[in-house]
Amino acid sequence: MKRLCSGLLVVLMLPTAGCGQLEPWVKPYEREHLADPIMDWDRNPVSSSYVRHVYESREGARGGMGGAGGGCGCN
Amino acid sequence: MFCRLVTVVACLSVVAPAMAGVLDDDRADIMYHRYDGGGVTIDGPSLLVRKKFAEKYAVSASYYIDMVSSASIDVVTTASPYKEERKEYGLGFEYLRDKITYNLGFSNSKESDYEANTARASISQDMFGDLTTVSLSFARGWDKVFRRGDDLFSDQVDRRVYGIDLSQIATRALILGFSLETVTEEGFLNNPYRSVRYLDPEAASGYAYEPERYPQTRTGTALAMRARYFLPYRAALQGEYRYYTDDWDIRAHTAELSYTQPWGEKWTFDAHYRFHTQDGADFYNDLFPRQNYQNFLARDKELATMSSHTVGVGASYEFTMPWLKFLRKSTVNLKYDLIMFKYDDFRDLRVTSLEPGTEPLYSFDANVIQLFFSGWF
Numbered sequence: 001m002k003r004l005c006s007g008l009l010v011v012l013m014l015p016t017a018g019c020g021q022l023e024p025w026v027k028p029y030e031r032e033h034l035a036d037p038i039m040d041w042d043r044n045p046v047s048s049s050y051v052r053h054v055y056e057s058r059e060g061a062r063g064g065m066g067g068a069g070g071g072c073g074c075n
Numbered sequence: 076m077f078c079r080l081v082t083v084v085a086c087l088s089v090v091a092p093a094m095a096g097v098l099d100d101d102r103a104d105i106m107y108h109r110y111d112g113g114g115v116t117i118d119g120p121s122l123l124v125r126k127k128f129a130e131k132y133a134v135s136a137s138y139y140i141d142m143v144s145s146a147s148i149d150v151v152t153t154a155s156p157y158k159e160e161r162k163e164y165g166l167g168f169e170y171l172r173d174k175i176t177y178n179l180g181f182s183n184s185k186e187s188d189y190e191a192n193t194a195r196a197s198i199s200q201d202m203f204g205d206l207t208t209v210s211l212s213f214a215r216g217w218d219k220v221f222r223r224g225d226d227l228f229s230d231q232v233d234r235r236v237y238g239i240d241l242s243q244i245a246t247r248a249l250i251l252g253f254s255l256e257t258v259t260e261e262g263f264l265n266n267p268y269r270s271v272r273y274l275d276p277e278a279a280s281g282y283a284y285e286p287e288r289y290p291q292t293r294t295g296t297a298l299a300m301r302a303r304y305f306l307p308y309r310a311a312l313q314g315e316y317r318y319y320t321d322d323w324d325i326r327a328h329t330a331e332l333s334y335t336q337p338w339g340e341k342w343t344f345d346a347h348y349r350f351h352t353q354d355g356a357d358f359y360n361d362l363f364p365r366q367n368y369q370n371f372l373a374r375d376k377e378l379a380t381m382s383s384h385t386v387g388v389g390a391s392y393e394f395t396m397p398w399l400k401f402l403r404k405s406t407v408n409l410k411y412d413l414i415m416f417k418y419d420d421f422r423d424l425r426v427t428s429l430e431p432g433t434e435p436l437y438s439f440d441a442n443v444i445q446l447f448f449s450g451w452f
Contacts, residue, residue: 022203022204023204024203024204024205024206025206026206026244026245026246026247027204028204028205030247031244031247032247033247033248033305034244034247034248034250034305036305036309036311038305038309038310038311038335038337038343039250039303039305039311041242041250041252041301041303043335044104044408044447044449045104045123046104046106046121046122046123046137046447046449047104047106047408047410047445047447050106050108050121050445051412051443051445054110054414054443055351055383057377058377058383058416059327059351059353059377059381059383060319060321060323060325060327060353060355060356060377060378060379060381061295061297061317061319061325061327061329061351061353062258062295062297062319063236063238063254063256063257063258063295063296063297063319064254064255064256064297064298064299064317064319065254065297065299065315065317065329
């Protein structure tokens with residue numbers, strides 16, 4: 001696990017090595033498609049939080065799939 | 076005891092993939108949700124409202140109710156069917172300064188035998204020409220555990236959640252996401268009502284029950300990656316994968332594929348498929364050889380070796396209501412999921428005519444319905 005964390009940290013820090021020179025390769029005016037509501041990671045938070053809790057109360061794994069509050073029903 | 080996982084889920088809320096730099100629009104959602112499967116019916120309302128001020132501050136409030144009617148296989152084989160209600164309140168605050176968004180939140184969940192309080196904080200920053208958003212998060216939970224019919228029983232759980240999220244624009248049509256999340260818990264982690272079974276030649280059924288015993292600590296880590304792609308004819312395709320592991324020896328793989336298709340100006344349709352598989356906890360057993368066989372004992376089917384398949388569809392219709400001028404846009408949404416759970420080492424004890432350990436493996440299907448209204452103002 002420590003190796004995994006260290007590796008991810010290195011990956012996260014790499015872009016900072018030359019951030020002064022970094023030019024965005026997708027310009028703001030080229031992000032029309034990305035700004036479309038259908039490209040949202042989470043279009044309906046009230047729904048995604050509910051679905052997440054349905055799974056996390058019935059499976060042994062949790063976390064990592066985005067997040068939000070919710071209820072349970074594991075009995 | 077509706078479930079301590081409620082608070083785990085609440086803690087995890089802080090690490091949702093975030094887009095810093097712009098606060099989300101003012102919005103209200105009201106939902107009716109219903110889960111029906113394995114002898115359990117849970118339904119109730121959910122409400123979420125958020126409002127921003129001066130484009131720099133935003134507050135949000137949520138309210139959620141689970142009304143449970145349970146005659147699950149655990150209940151019918153070792154206890155009596157029951158009804159219960161859980162209520163959860165949440166408050167959130169966001170502050171946007173330049174390209175950094177600060178988040179604070181608190182939630183409280185109460186039911187007759189469980190109370191959970193969760194505080195969370197996160198910070199998100201846009202960088203590299205707004206191509207990259209990095210979020211760091213931390214949450215802390217304090218739970219109190221009780222047991223119905225036993226006024227002397229009281230215990231607690233202490234929880235910490237650490238998360239890193241990264242959202243990366245890759246091309247004009249592709250966005251990528253990565254999440255690393257660790258949950259660590261300490262305290263009374265098992266369900267005070269559940270039992271394990273062990274072989275007992277003197278029992279008529281051939282087996283008897285004793286209470287579960289879990290370790291007092293648990294640490295798990297999830298690593299997830301996702302990609303969302305804009306298709307040329309205006310549709311979106313998303314793939315997602317998560318690997319999970321913890322010190323109870325549960326290892327899980329989860330994958331999901333989803334597709335979004337607008338239709339005309341008013342309709343949006345969704346379809347998705349999800350697959351999950353996991354190895355059971357190392358102290359789990361469907362049938363222990365004898366009483367007190369080992370230090371830790373579990374027969375909780377969530378900790379068993381199992382898999383699930385989900386197929387789901389959804390439809391959303393957008394409309395305006397001229398007589399409600401404060402609402403810019405509204406949608407009404409209906410979603411349906413069919414979840415098929417299959418257990419590899421959890422047996423159906425409703426079948427009593429067979430030798431212990433030879434009962435059929437348990438499986439069940441669940442129907443999940445969500446009907447909700449969303450309004451932007």
